[in-house]
Amino acid sequence: MALTQERRLVTPIPGPASQALMARKQAAVPTGVATTLPVFAAEASGGIVKDVDGNQLIDLGSGIAVTTVGVSAPRVVEAVAAQAAAYTHTCFMVTPYEPYVAVAEALNRLTPGDHDKRTALFNSGAEAVENAVKIARAATGRQAVVVFDHAYHGRTNLTMAMTAKSMPYKHGFGPFSPEVYRAPMSYPFRDGVKDGRVAAARAIDVIEKQVGAANLAAVVIEPIQGEGGFVVPAEGFLAAIAQWCTDNDVVFVADEVQSGFGRTGAMYACEHEGVVPDLVVTAKGVADGLPLSAVTGRAALMDAAHASGLGGTYGGNPLACAAALATIETLEADGLVARAGEIETLMLDRLHRLAADDRRVGDVRGRGAMIAVELVDDSGEPDAALAKALAASCHAAGVIVLTCGTWGNVLRFLPPLTISDDLLHEALDVLTTALKEA
Numbered sequence: 302m303a304l305t306q307e308r309r310l311v312t313p314i315p316g317p318a319s320q321a322l323m324a325r326k327q328a329a330v331p332t333g334v335a336t337t338l339p340v341f342a343a344e345a346s347g348g349i350v351k352d353v354d355g356n357q358l359i360d361l362g363s364g365i366a367v368t369t370v371g372v373s374a375p376r377v378v379e380a381v382a383a384q385a386a387a388y389t390h391t392c393f394m395v396t397p398y399e400p401y402v403a404v405a406e407a408l409n410r411l412t413p414g415d416h417d418k419r420t421a422l423f424n425s426g427a428e429a430v431e432n433a434v435k436i437a438r439a440a441t442g443r444q445a446v447v448v449f450d451h452a453y454h455g456r457t458n459l460t461m462a463m464t465a466k467s468m469p470y471k472h473g474f475g476p477f478s479p480e481v482y483r484a485p486m487s488y489p490f491r492d493g494v495k496d497g498r499v500a501a502a503r504a505i506d507v508i509e510k511q512v513g514a515a516n517l518a519a520v521v522i523e524p525i526q527g528e529g530g531f532v533v534p535a536e537g538f539l540a541a542i543a544q545w546c547t548d549n550d551v552v553f554v555a556d557e558v559q560s561g562f563g564r565t566g567a568m569y570a571c572e573h574e575g576v577v578p579d580l581v582v583t584a585k586g587v588a589d590g591l592p593l594s595a596v597t598g599r600a601a602l603m604d605a606a607h608a609s610g611l612g613g614t615y616g617g618n619p620l621a622c623a624a625a626l627a628t629i630e631t632l633e634a635d636g637l638v639a640r641a642g643e644i645e646t647l648m649l650d651r652l653h654r655l656a657a658d659d660r661r662v663g664d665v666r667g668r669g670a671m672i673a674v675e676l677v678d679d680s681g682e683p684d685a686a687l688a689k690a691l692a693a694s695c696h697a698a699g700v701i702v703l704t705c706g707t708w709g710n711v712l713r714f715l716p717p718l719t720i721s722d723d724l725l726h727e728a729l730d731v732l733t734t735a736l737k738e739a
């Protein structure tokens with residue numbers, strides 16, 4: 302790895318070079334584009350991000366679940382450089398190229414289910430979610446879309462409507478796209494319902510009474526919710542919702558933008574529950590940081606959209622496709638999906654011990670390298686101030702952590718799968734100290 306895999310602080314966080322860049326940012330970039338940490342990156346590799354002052358931070362964020370195979374993974378760097386030298390763009394809709402087709406073939410193979418599939422490529426997670434809705438509407442001739450409490454699907458107009466949380470994602474940005482309806486999510490820690498079938502019956506009742514299956518094109522769900530708080534639904538919830546969709550000719554869409562691509566110890570989080578979605582949305586981890594997203598699904602559904610109904614100038618850009626193929630090779634050749642399982646064991650063990658010693662850690666949850674703690678006050682209410690304070694302490698000590706959750710009281714951990722156990726332990730030591738001192 303290009304950088305020594307160690308945490309090292311040589312200035313306070315932020316250092317002077319980062320502070321100078323932040324002043325330039327404030328003068329050049331709008332306030333709406335905010336940053337989690339006050340430091341600017343200079344280099345990164347493995348589990349370390351080095352800032353412009355020379356500080357080395359342990360990365361438990363992976364650029365929000367993107368650099369799953371390690372930032373600038375060697376095969377990816379090589380493949381992107383070779384592709385850039387060959388051609389950077391021709392537009393797949395004008396003169397197509399092989400890497401796009403190869404990525405489509407790979408995603409048809411890697412997504413759950415062995416039915417006949419097709420894949421269309423796009424740029425961002427939100428764009429792919431929008432296209433999944435377009436495809437479901439074209440295939441069913443219906444308009445309504447059901448999403449869930451705590452959902453996050455993006456920041457475009459349709460995906461803002463699909464996202465649950467107002468501030469900061471939607472506040473002041475309406476009016477939003479119509480025909481989007483919200484059903485109750487299974488959230489065992491908060492709703493106390495441990496049987497997923499019971500939670501699904503509650504959601505299905507809302508869907509049937511407030512929307513009606515005959516009007517419904519798609520149910521879109523994150524198998525493990527991301528921004529909404531790393532909510533893992535009770536066992537049986539996903540399968541019951543998927544079955545109801547099948548029974549009612551409704552398209553079941555798994556938004557695996559954050560939970561997919563090896564992150565949870567399976568290629569897709571749906572697999573933990575044996576669920577085979579009609580359409581799967583992939584982004585983030587698929588191309589190690591190059592902008593690429595995909596909708597993969599049943600051939601008959603995917604082919605429902607007319608010629609030229611799907612696409613975009615940059616969708617499936619050759620550089621991003623080269624990165625995706627190298628990412629897939631790295632995941633498979635280096636056994637990284639299994640590594641996510643090891644990370645889960647290490648982190649859950651440490652965090653459960655932390656929770657046993659400290660009532661403020663109300664819940665520990667997640668799968669693979671998608672793990673979170675939900676922080677609560679004495680009465681079990683969400684404690685966003687504590688989450689914010691802990692994140693700030695970790696940042697000051699050189700550990701990148703992110704917060705999330707409808708109430709902002711969840712600390713989430715998304716390390717790259719290439720991180721060493723030593724760095725993970727060190728990061729968790731920092732968190733433990735921060736919690737003691739908070």
Ligand SMILES: Cc1ncc(COP(=O)(O)O)c(C=O)c1O
Nearest residue numbers: 425426427453454455527558559
């Ligand atoms: C589950 C989920 N869907 C969609 C998106 C939107 O992806 P993007 O930011 O690439 O548009 C995200 C981003 O965090 C996400 O977590």
